[in-house]
Amino acid sequence: MTRVTVIGTGYLGLTHAVCMADLGHEVLAIDVDEAKITMAAGGQAPFFEPGLEPLLRKNLDAGTLRFTTSFAEIGDFGEVHFLCVGTPEGASGKADLSFVDAAADALAPHLASPCLIVGKSTVPVGTARRVARRVQAAAPAGAAVEMAWNPEFLREGFAVADSLTPDRIVLGVTSSRGEELMRQVYATALASGIPLLVMDLETAELVKVAANAFLATKISFINSMAEVCEQAGADVMPLAEALGYDTRIGRRFLSPGLGYGGGCLPKDVRAFRATASDLGVDSLVSLLTAVDGINLGRRDRVVELAEDAAGGTLDGKRVAVLGIAFKPNSDDLRESPSLDICDRLAARGAIVSVHDPVAMPNAARKRPGLLCAESVSAAAEGAHVLLHLTEWADYRAIDPAALAKVVAQRVIIDARCCLDADLWSSAGWTVRVLGRPLSVSGRSDGRR
Numbered sequence: 001m002t003r004v005t006v007i008g009t010g011y012l013g014l015t016h017a018v019c020m021a022d023l024g025h026e027v028l029a030i031d032v033d034e035a036k037i038t039m040a041a042g043g044q045a046p047f048f049e050p051g052l053e054p055l056l057r058k059n060l061d062a063g064t065l066r067f068t069t070s071f072a073e074i075g076d077f078g079e080v081h082f083l084c085v086g087t088p089e090g091a092s093g094k095a096d097l098s099f100v101d102a103a104a105d106a107l108a109p110h111l112a113s114p115c116l117i118v119g120k121s122t123v124p125v126g127t128a129r130r131v132a133r134r135v136q137a138a139a140p141a142g143a144a145v146e147m148a149w150n151p152e153f154l155r156e157g158f159a160v161a162d163s164l165t166p167d168r169i170v171l172g173v174t175s176s177r178g179e180e181l182m183r184q185v186y187a188t189a190l191a192s193g194i195p196l197l198v199m200d201l202e203t204a205e206l207v208k209v210a211a212n213a214f215l216a217t218k219i220s221f222i223n224s225m226a227e228v229c230e231q232a233g234a235d236v237m238p239l240a241e242a243l244g245y246d247t248r249i250g251r252r253f254l255s256p257g258l259g260y261g262g263g264c265l266p267k268d269v270r271a272f273r274a275t276a277s278d279l280g281v282d283s284l285v286s287l288l289t290a291v292d293g294i295n296l297g298r299r300d301r302v303v304e305l306a307e308d309a310a311g312g313t314l315d316g317k318r319v320a321v322l323g324i325a326f327k328p329n330s331d332d333l334r335e336s337p338s339l340d341i342c343d344r345l346a347a348r349g350a351i352v353s354v355h356d357p358v359a360m361p362n363a364a365r366k367r368p369g370l371l372c373a374e375s376v377s378a379a380a381e382g383a384h385v386l387l388h389l390t391e392w393a394d395y396r397a398i399d400p401a402a403l404a405k406v407v408a409q410r411v412i413i414d415a416r417c418c419l420d421a422d423l424w425s426s427a428g429w430t431v432r433v434l435g436r437p438l439s440v441s442g443r444s445d446g447r448r
């Protein structure tokens, strides 16, 4: 059992704190946002994440997980301090490291004994060593405060399972003492055979951004193929399936659609591009510029299709949007492609009504003017076009015949390429699917 602190209790930090406690460590977590700490200490997660709240309550009840707003308490308590604060997009796409620096500055004066600070936030290469120097200069324990970097790969929607049983643990360290401490922290995972990859700080920082850049590239690649298919009258779905059977390529992250969003991929791709530019690696700058451009281009295409479906103009037309979260099983609206499309539609004069199974409160807070409907049919009432923008399982269970009765015009654009196009078209809908020709997706004879 190790005394662990977690600094920053957002999507990453709260999940990490809960899972560390569940693995048997004594955990104290801190955030500068008092409201978040009050909620978490009361057993409520400040965001939607399947399976998190029961585990939070279990470990609060067991007394192994506590929350505070005092850095003095954190500094006194921890043998290992996990740094989990945000690193949002800053000026010209660079990562904004002000939260990392502020957390390090707040912690350092309270570090009187040897300890390990472990960064989990996604940061540009070189950050760990810079932060280590900054903390050591201000900490009473000086050089006995060590730095490690342990990038996090969890996916929102699967965050608990990903934290407890990750594919691998990546660890950048500067000493065997640091490595030993981290082996203790992750003893359960290591005993179950999860690989631990130990390396220097810089390489560990780069693994995370390289992984996200690769995943984003894979998504943009298949979306580029979707564009090719639309132009060539081909069908991207069987194309993706056929590519995916090649074990060198693999099926995952090869789903065509509206592209990626959220608090990680978009900002990490842009931050890595900024790093590549600083390092003079122009080939990577070009690659990531293209990846980002293809991703944003999917949104243009959806707006274009909506305009087309609405008869050439969106002005005064009603558009119903299914899904506002950036992905299913999350209420996260950061860089949500759907929210961006809603803004673009509204800018063209459309009356946009949205539905989402869990993200409506966040949507109402973020866009007070947005019409937030309580149900799919309320959103679709009088709609000239229906847009499927987040692939919640609930939307695959919609009865298109029932929904047909409330809309003004039976047109659906499936931007996530996962609805049953035959079912919808046999209920009288015109179905447009990104990357699939109308003759396939909108077929009424049910054949593929």
Ligand SMILES: NC(=O)c1ccc[n+]([C@@H]2O[C@H](COP(=O)([O-])OP(=O)(O)OC[C@H]3O[C@@H](n4cnc5c(N)ncnc54)[C@H](O)[C@@H]3O)[C@@H](O)[C@H]2O)c1
Binding pocket: 007, 008, 009, 010, 011, 012, 013, 030, 031, 032, 033, 036, 084, 085, 086, 087, 099, 102, 103, 106, 120, 121, 122, 123, 152, 153, 154, 155, 156, 263, 264
């Ligand atoms: N969300 C994910 O799925 C995910 C996955 C892997 C990596 N990451 C990385 O993890 C980091 C955190 O992401 P997130 O999604 O949890 O962000 P978030 O915005 O949800 O959480 C960050 C938290 O840090 C707190 N904070 C800010 N400054 C602080 C300070 N000085 N002291 C204490 N707390 C402070 C904020 O109040 C907030 O609660 C980012 O670098 C992100 O790229 C996120």
